[in-house]
Amino acid sequence: MEVSVKGLLRRLFGRGEAASLDPDRPDLVVVAASFDDAEACSAALARATALVADAPVVLRHHLRIPAAQIGRVCEIAAQDGYAPGPVDSAAAGDLENLILRRVQVLDALHCSQERSRMAGLAQRHDGFADGWDALQPSTTPGE
Numbered sequence: 001m002e003v004s005v006k007g008l009l010r011r012l013f014g015r016g017e018a019a020s021l022d023p024d025r026p027d028l029v030v031v032a033a034s035f036d037d038a039e040a041c042s043a044a045l046a047r048a049t050a051l052v053a054d055a056p057v058v059l060r061h062h063l064r065i066p067a068a069q070i071g072r073v074c075e076i077a078a079q080d081g082y083a084p085g086p087v088d089s090a091a092a093g094d095l096e097n098l099i100l101r102r103v104q105v106l107d108a109l110h111c112s113q114e115r116s117r118m119a120g121l122a123q124r125h126d127g128f129a130d131g132w133d134a135l136q137p138s139t140t141p142g143e
Contacts, residue, residue, distance in 0.1 A: 023083075031134055031136045040108070052136055056103050059106060061100045062099055064092075066096070073098065
């Protein structure tokens with residue numbers, strides 16, 4: 001994965017233009033994902049053949065949190081630019097599904113840091129971090 005100077009500067013000094021990607025675009029598709037705690041983010045990104053490096057993604061973390069804790073988890077995550085996103089599946093047991101998402105340029109280091117941050121946040125609020133995925137606009141016509 002080749003890194004441009006512009007991409008490197010954006011990673012060093014903030015998300016920059018990444019915020020211009022609308023997380024509600026209908027043409028977003030999953031381009032990278034990992035729901036295996038033992039898999040390194042670098043490995044997940046290495047097998048992501050559709051990921052456009054140095055382009056913004058919508059990074060989503062899939063959590064299961066007790067309903068009473070969701071507001072607090074969202075409040076804490078908002079400090080790092082995360083917002084709750086739509087959830088497709090029903091909750092199981094006493095935990096509610098929660099997707100936290102933000103737009104950023106994705107690399108293995110930052111992905112790993114964010115995955116760890118979300119796991120800690122979920123654990124501190126009696127929940128679980130199931131995994132993450134990254135979405136980008138579809139580059140294939142008709143998708």
